[in-house]
Amino acid sequence: MxxxxxxxxxxxxxxxxxxxxxxxxxxxxxxxxxxxxxxxxxxxxxxxxxxWPDRPTGFKIGKMTSYVLLVMWDIIVANVQVAWIVLTRPNSKLRPAWIIIPIDLRHPEAITVLAGTITLTPGTVSADLSNTGHCLLVHALDAPDPDAVRDEIKQRYETRLKEIFA
Incomplete structure (x- = not known):
């Protein structure tokens, strides 16, 4: 069956x-x-x-649904934050940063979802994936603490994707 x-x-x-x-x-x-x-x-x-020979087999649709809702909420919040930054801060006060995020994900689909999530969220964009697939290069529009941005992406998105694509 x-x-x-x-x-x-x-x-x-x-x-x-x-x-x-x-x-x-x-x-x-x-x-x-x-x-x-x-x-x-x-x-x-x-x-x-x-x-699709190596498609993920342990995909959890319920957790993906909550992940999509989380990402949609983050997109809304980030839109407001980026609009506020653009309207109230001069360019000289912005603190853009290139951030290298080490990733523990191994499924190509999970890495793609993570990179897409980062790019869909205003203020950040995924720029490159290392040849080994172990690091993601991200540009942040305003990152006073790049380590905090890295840690938030790993905690907020990567941890959930590891559960979804277990």
Whole structure:
């Protein structure tokens, strides 16, 4: 039964995401659109499964949902903070910094999510990943304490991603 489930849904998270995105793109929730979204959500990952040989197997969708909500909240807060910085501080008072963040994540998908999270949050951008995949170079718009920024990224995002992609 498990083999059938894994064959039918090689990437369950992608199935769910594709179905939801399809419904959002149609801008209406009808049974027909939901069923067609689910069909796309099953067919597309099945057809592309050969290009996902090392997909994470212990992916936790519940923890990912809370992670997405956390990131959305952080994006809102960072937008306000960056707007405040831009509107109230002259450029000479900004303290930009390049920060090297050592990462413990090993799944390429988890590293991609971390880099994307950093880039999506206003005020920071992921600039480079080391050749070994063990360090991420991040630029921060205003970082009076670069070590605190590094520690916050590791504690707030990387720790959660390690749990999600266990």
């Amino acid at each position: 498990t083999r059938l489930f894994n064959w039918l849904l090689p990437h369950p998270a992608m199935t769910l995401i594709l179905a939801i995105v399809w419904i959002l793109l149609q801008n209406e929730l009808t049974y027909g659109m939901a069923v067609f979204g689910l069909i796309l959500g099953v067919v597309i990952p099945r057809l592309t499964a050969v290009w």
